[in-house]
Amino acid sequence: MTFYLQLFLKLLKVNIKAQMEYRTDFLVSVIHILLLQLGNLALIWVILAKFQTINGWGFGEIAFLLGLRLLSHGLFVVFNVEILWGLKSYIIDGEFDRFLLKPVNPLMLLIGNKVELRGLTDFVSGIVILAIATSLLDLQWTFTKLAVLVAVILGSILIEMAVYLAASSASFWILNLEALNSIVFQFHEQYILYPVSIYGRPIQYVLTFVIPFAFINFYPSLYFLNKTSGGLFHPVFAYLTPLVGILSFTLSYVFVWNKGLLAYQSAGS
DSSP: OHHHHHHHHHHHHHHHHHHTTOHHHHHHHHHHHHHHHHHHHHHHHHHHHHHSOBTTBOHHHHHHHHHHHHHHHHHHHHTTGGGGGGHHHHHHHTTTHHHHSSSSOHHHHHHTTOOOTTHHHHHHHHHHHHHHHHHHHTOOOOHHHHHHHHHHHHHHHHHHHHHHHHHHHGGGTOSOOHHHHHHHHHHHHTGGGSOGGGSOHHHHHIIIIISOGGGTTHHHHHHHHTOOOSSSSOGGGGGOHHHHHHHHHHHHIIIIIHHHHHHOOOTTO
């Protein structure tokens, strides 16, 4: 375990140095992402200015949802787990073979292949938006709540990794998965911007039990905001994000990724 951690940190260091060689490009990317996230917040404000609340959720509470999502997603992007979407290209071009030729876990090599510092913008945006929500809602952050927040962030990262890993690993069997990728992207980028309780039961089930993105921000926010789910499943869900993260990632890694590796056939074979 220590060897893997040291190797991963070395890969991060090398990639950070490489990216900082193009500082102008990095700066433009940071500004673009920051404007994009502030635009999402502005859109929520415009909607709430007309309707006041959405199913009992006000602007501050929905801003809290957005900020909470960005905290975990920002770190997710930094470690470039999004590169899993490109697994299909690695397989088609035969590039995936080089990850298998080294005596190191190929998943770690794939993820550590590149660092995306632009993810720090999402993370910082999350902090800013969460601070705005905290001010609007007059929230009090105790040591216990901060500890829970850290656990929620870690669990949320594992949930994103699990979903991306499962969806991308399907490329070991079926190369053309643009439709599946698009569905997952929409659920992650659009549906959890708002309270899951506003959707019909089918969407609620999908976001809870199939693609558990609701555990990234909706369910844990019930704990932080001291809200009820409005009859949506069970109140205990507000505390399950770390457990769901560990369970979903384990299932995705063992039953999809590992099975995919066994089914993999090199493009050169």
